Amino acid sequence: MKPSIVWFRDDLRVRDNPALRAAVDDGAAVALYILDEESPGIRPLGGAARWWLHHSLTALREELDSLGIPLLLRRGPAAETVRKTTTAAGAGALFWNRRYGEAERTVDAGIKAWAREAGLHVESFQASLLHEPWEVTTKTGGQYKVFTPFWRAVSAQDFREPLAAPAKGHGYTGGLPDYDELDSWHLLPTKPDWSGGLAEAWTPGPRAAHKRLAEFVDGGLPEYKEGRDRPDRDGSSGLSPYLRWGELSPFEVWHALGPRRSESAAVFASELGWREFCWHQYFHNPQLATANLRPEFDRFPWAWPEVSGDGGHGHSGHEAAAEELRAWQQGRTGFPLVDAGQRQLWHSGWMHNRVRMVAASFLVKNLGIHWQLGEQWFWDTLVDADPASNPANWQWVAGSGADASPFFRIFNPEAQRTKFDPQGKYIARWIPEFGTPEYPEETVDLKTSRQDALEAYKELRERL
Secondary structure: OOOEEEEEOOOOOOOOOHHHHHHHHHOOEEEEEEEOOOOOOOOOOOHHHHHHHHHHHHHHHHHHHHHOOOEEEEEOOHHHHHHHHHHHHOOOEEEEEOOOOHHHHHHHHHHHHHHHHOOOEEEEEOOOOOOOHHHOOOOOOOOOOOHHHHHHHHHOOOOOOOOOOOOOOOEOOOOOOOOOOHHHHOOOOOOOOOOHHHHHHOOOOHHHHHHHHHHHHHHHHHHHHHHOOOOOOOOOOOOHHHHHOOOOOHHHHHHHOOOOOOHHHHHHHHHHHHHHHHHHHHHHOOOOOOOOOOHHHHHOOOEOOOEOOOOOEOOOOOHHHHHHHHHHHHOOOOOHHHHHHHHHHHHHOOOOHHHHHHHHHHHHHHOOEOHHHHHHHHHHHOOOOOOOHHHHHHHHHHOOOOOOOOOOOOOOHHHHHHHHOOOOHHHHHHOOOOOOOOOOOOOOOHHHHHHHHHHHHHHHHHHO
């Protein structure tokens, strides 16, 4: 029997995986994962993401081994690598779950055309979004640019039940083409190894994902509405990296919330909706990470300092801004909620969502630094950064995106600290030197920098 190849991408799970089920149903499944950092338009992974990917592939291999399905690892441009691997394996079918970035869709369309010409059965499936972006339109046929009506339209629908893991005994047992060893990809940091905090905070893989989901639904969900804004509590779901890597599907999370939604469950469901909204934006706006959705912000006078890897200044001449950017990255701005968040990020690869908004607002509006530099830092340091949510959230804070927070909404990091970390527990955890002479002085005056930002915005509006 010819093998059927299932090409894994951001869907590193065996449960609720339509492409895997199709390959198994076809008779003799072989799993393939390709590390593609070469195809045009494909964004290379950040450091924290590479760490997660290594451990997630290790967990995926264990699950596939239990089903008797081999996993092939290959590195290179996806189109060429899929063709070579499929041909070498003598495969008769090729399956995958769909991706939604323009570059990824271009690659997939080319492979699908080649496979059909080569006489292979090829099929793709919906697996990472509750609803396909091209199927969700306004009454006039356009894309939704405001979240509330978008989510009202999407959430009113019923979504399919998650699929069970396939039965054992349907993996291909014949000869296989050459494949890479995972360690040869050097995804893990070594000199230095800065990943100790990530390993302390996270266990990648579907098994840990389902454990976290069950714990959240049983324990954290009832208090989610209030608890989600408190970084001093364990009120977040902690599911974002598992969704990012597809170790959980949105269908699994949706149905785990139950048919009768409490107010907290409805709030959490809307967070799933925001994830969908970001991906739909990305589908319609492929340059989401590099272009303002509102083009009027192209004229906004954000600073763009360059900070070189050796800690020196770039060639932009904005030495003060470069030092402010570095202080923000390192968690030494003198504003404890911002600094605690950045230190949490560096240590664990994750930052509390309320603090993300505060830290982003501070960079863009108080320091006056372009949102793209913040987005790039988060891309490199977050374990849950994906190409849709990360830039969409930065544009939301900056005021330049879809359904964006108005530019004049500027988070005051001190007021936010008083409101959401009233006893200082979050600050104490991440900034042990807070309140001592070792803690740095404030980098900017909040009142003055806020006024400068509002004046710049006023001038921008007057020029339109």
